[in-house]
Amino acid sequence: MMIKVSIVGATGYTGGELLRLLLRHPHVSVVHVTSETSAGKPISSIHKFLKGQLDLLCEKVDLESIAKDSDVVFVGLPHGAAAQTGAALYKLGVKVIDLSADFRLEDLPTIKAWYGEHPAPDVLKKAVYGLPERYREKIRKAKLVANPGCYATTSILAGLPLMAKHLLGKGPIIVDAKSGITGAGRKLENMYLYSESNESIQAYALKGHRHQPEILQEWKAVGGTASELIFVPQLVPMQRGIFAVLYAPLKKKTNAEELQKLYAHYYAKEPFVTVLAPYESPEVKAVAYTNYCQIGVSVDPSGMYAIVIATLDNLVKGASGQAIQNMNLMCGLDETVGLR
Amino acid sequence: MMIKVSIVGATGYTGGELLRLLLRHPHVSVVHVTSETSAGKPISSIHKFLKGQLDLLCEKVDLESIAKDSDVVFVGLPHGAAAQTGAALYKLGVKVIDLSADFRLEDLPTIKAWYGEHPAPDVLKKAVYGLPERYREKIRKAKLVANPGCYATTSILAGLPLMAKHLLGKGPIIVDAKSGITGAGRKLENMYLYSESNESIQAYALKGHRHQPEILQEWKAVGGTASELIFVPQLVPMQRGIFAVLYAPLKKKTNAEELQKLYAHYYAKEPFVTVLAPYESPEVKAVAYTNYCQIGVSVDPSGMYAIVIATLDNLVKGASGQAIQNMNLMCGLDETVGLR
Amino acid sequence: MMIKVSIVGATGYTGGELLRLLLRHPHVSVVHVTSETSAGKPISSIHKFLKGQLDLLCEKVDLESIAKDSDVVFVGLPHGAAAQTGAALYKLGVKVIDLSADFRLEDLPTIKAWYGEHPAPDVLKKAVYGLPERYREKIRKAKLVANPGCYATTSILAGLPLMAKHLLGKGPIIVDAKSGITGAGRKLENMYLYSESNESIQAYALKGHRHQPEILQEWKAVGGTASELIFVPQLVPMQRGIFAVLYAPLKKKTNAEELQKLYAHYYAKEPFVTVLAPYESPEVKAVAYTNYCQIGVSVDPSGMYAIVIATLDNLVKGASGQAIQNMNLMCGLDETVGLR
């Protein structure tokens, strides 16, 4: 079986990572890659690791022929454009995995507050949130999957067992989240220059970050009662990786061993979530270039606060790897194919 | 006026940074540098930037001749050894600035719990905690100064105004603190290898970190009522810099503008503490290689949580720069000499 | 078909990279991993990315049982120890791929000059130099393969077409070679500490480097007449990658287009060597985490000097990836299996 795959908007970092992973996938052939600004150029002139491996030229978008030639289309466009394109492709009957935020939120007023009016609310209803750890069965049948954000995947996975098991005490949950620089995409902005971000750390979005509603939506969906999420994203000088520390008040006193057991049990059957020993810290290095999320569980000395650390590669489990995991599910394959 | 300075234990990173800064200082001459393992070698063969600048040889420690020849001695030894040496030098009548943790804590049971029995409790009583923002006048008269730790300086400065102004609500304070790799000193351990720490982040000391009592001691001294400090230190792939995010519950609703004003006022006369605009994040890059601490003040949407970010260079304001600031005070100089 | 594979000396960086790649290989199962210092510990406690993926414990070496249980053994020991172990395993009849330098050189006096007396000269004669671009057919039949060094692979591939086509003029060839820090292995030495090697470059082995005879041996084997190789290795602050610039005097005036054509033709059928456009520089980034070597060909303005730049990942094509390429050949598989 071969799945014919296209990527609309293939020149960004998530596009490059999709291609890196798809070339290894035993059941995929890539048929179209599009780029408005690089149409006509070989995709290997943008993602240079492709030289000698993939000979496709970037094309201008032609949704009809893409839909006709493909089984699955990954949409790697900026917010807004992604909604338009994703909706159009969905209506053309092809399976769509959108890597933007455009189909992730369900609540229209929330969407409006953070992103403005949604351009395709009818199609939005058909979208499934592409977190296999939660929606595996729905994803198998989905025609349109909203691939989760990298900060959101990390934070949601760090918090899910607390929410699902109703362990939360009163007070806000804090997520102090560090991201490698590819997390920002291939943007020509001053703060992403090597000479600005190397040997430095800075926080941003201190008045609020778009991933907050995404995280809260998924925590609530599993029974979470977090009144507030204080989310502080920070840029750290490394290529890849999200490293999130979640601080959560507990309803009753617990210890790290119990809590770790609960996490280990919750994720026992998950192929890509690994729960470490109590008080063990995960390391970005251990998950870089993999589709794994590693989670370390600690408790403060009073036993009333959980300290949960989760890490993953923002380009793999935080974007393109998870997108392929979703593709596998949508196409009836074992979800781990091409990802181990 | 020339101050004769010696460094006992000069081959570590703080020793190197002391020398870098002292060579620039208009009123200092360095007379002895000691090292047990490198005795006889030029100090410039250890700190290679000294080639062509400083011609001293490392000597074995001879406390009497050091005390005789020096006005001020910096002690850069490991914990335990520092207490012995610092106490002996103090008794020999020379001014001592100790960069270890050995004279920082006042409470003997706390010391015992974290470090074991203190070898010189009588001398300990004479020590002044070398944070000029708090103890400027005492430092001027001190014979023995305990130079604060880098994590502690950052965290204390981030929290002081909240404590002094009694703004704290109930619940623990969280400090999520990231350190560059020099923060660990020149240790030949696996986790400090380039290939281990580059492109990675990891937390450590998740069961408790020695800087916690130091931070709490100083917050309490100014009236702070923090019941608990959850302190999570993390290694980040950069050379220098501490970047600490403090999350503190507030007694009553406030906003970032008010809180920022309060911070700016509290530190208005401080030569090395800069308070940024509300919601502005400091950047490690802006303080690296300087003696400044930059502080950014934000408040969560509910107005009930302060988010205070502080950053400094662990080798300068977090160690050797602050030590020289203390030396300036102890010797009757303007505290900023050689540090701007 | 499943190949049973063991790794003797599995805790170094090449051992880790072997495991990363072998887990992806569709026809391999790993049966033994050994470590003297970590015997009894899970290999995933050393290479943390293995958590949840591979459950083996490190064992002490038992060559007989390893030979009995395995089709192929990778030897990842230090020089000297590798020769002993490799020879013993060879005599036990199992296929051996040695990643050290111990079986790379043919000439006994040269070996003696650089490494001392060879402990198993009889077995040495049976070894095949594991550079598939040169010895593909011999490797298919080999029982013992000496996997080339990372500097050597890069330099040899950069120079081979010049040598084979007899284009060399008089005078030494210069190879200015930069290596990422993993190139040095997992050594607890000062110069490999993050705080020493980050934000720095230094050259080393300025009196001569062990890879010189290896490079010259292979250049001569193809007809190269280089009288001398000036090889200057340098440590550069990155994780992975060799970036070698070769400067070679030419026998007659040429231009970059011709020379590039010649290189492209020479490597036309090679699955893992990519020749770029004339005057195009390769980038480490494009080959990191892959088994590819990219080569860029330029000529100086006079047309009398070739400037050939080659880059590869020292842990993949420069070590473990090439070892697996060799394993594929030795086992009758397509040499690219598991490496694309």
Place this chain on the structure above:
Amino acid sequence: MMIKVSIVGATGYTGGELLRLLLRHPHVSVVHVTSETSAGKPISSIHKFLKGQLDLLCEKVDLESIAKDSDVVFVGLPHGAAAQTGAALYKLGVKVIDLSADFRLEDLPTIKAWYGEHPAPDVLKKAVYGLPERYREKIRKAKLVANPGCYATTSILAGLPLMAKHLLGKGPIIVDAKSGITGAGRKLENMYLYSESNESIQAYALKGHRHQPEILQEWKAVGGTASELIFVPQLVPMQRGIFAVLYAPLKKKTNAEELQKLYAHYYAKEPFVTVLAPYESPEVKAVAYTNYCQIGVSVDPSGMYAIVIATLDNLVKGASGQAIQNMNLMCGLDETVGLR
């Protein structure tokens, strides 16, 4: 004595570094800083380390008032614009130090070939090449100094003794030069993004680099007979630093000890050039944030090739530090003031 200093074009990295160094200088006050794009903003909002240290606003350029208010003006504009501004300021009678390439080359046809027609050839004749190691006396009297490039300073200093002592044999000199990313200035181009340049190396300008004529001009001026310079610049993932390896054929056989002695003697009185022991490699780390150039001298085994390694900080000795060294000379100060 206070020197009134202005900077035209102060928002780039060399502007920032000038300010960092000038603030430490005991005899300088900064009066104007200009920026077309940031006029009206505090300079500390661009160079954030200036917060709390320097309160100037960026101004639009007004050459007359700048000339009137200043003793010395540093010009930090792009090539072309710098020539215009530098010439105008020169004519207004103020001392000018230009950090661009516009006044570095003397030969008009060479200038035309690399940069196009020079806009002010009359003023060009008045310019002195600002390499104190060569032109100290001329600089003392100069009204217009062309501050050398960072690659050029490194390469020239590495080669000068060979040239001045007529040691060169036949054949091209090769300079393999690596630069940290700030060497490129604050340019919003793809290749300078963190995610592009981190964990990578690439060469550029393989058809020829603008610094070649600058280097050759200065080597010739001291009697050098280099027929050709093969110069290969490379970007390396670090903030600051040039690390150049020069390979030069020798007229007669020599050894490293002799050659090192010759270098040491040649630079014996230079305050900012340090010659290391034979076969010792300099390290970028040892010169970063200093105005020093460190040089290591080796010879190949045949004794017929010199291998000279030079390193400096591209923003200090390679730009702003050297500019201040020149300012000191032009103003009758000890040239090391503010730079140790």
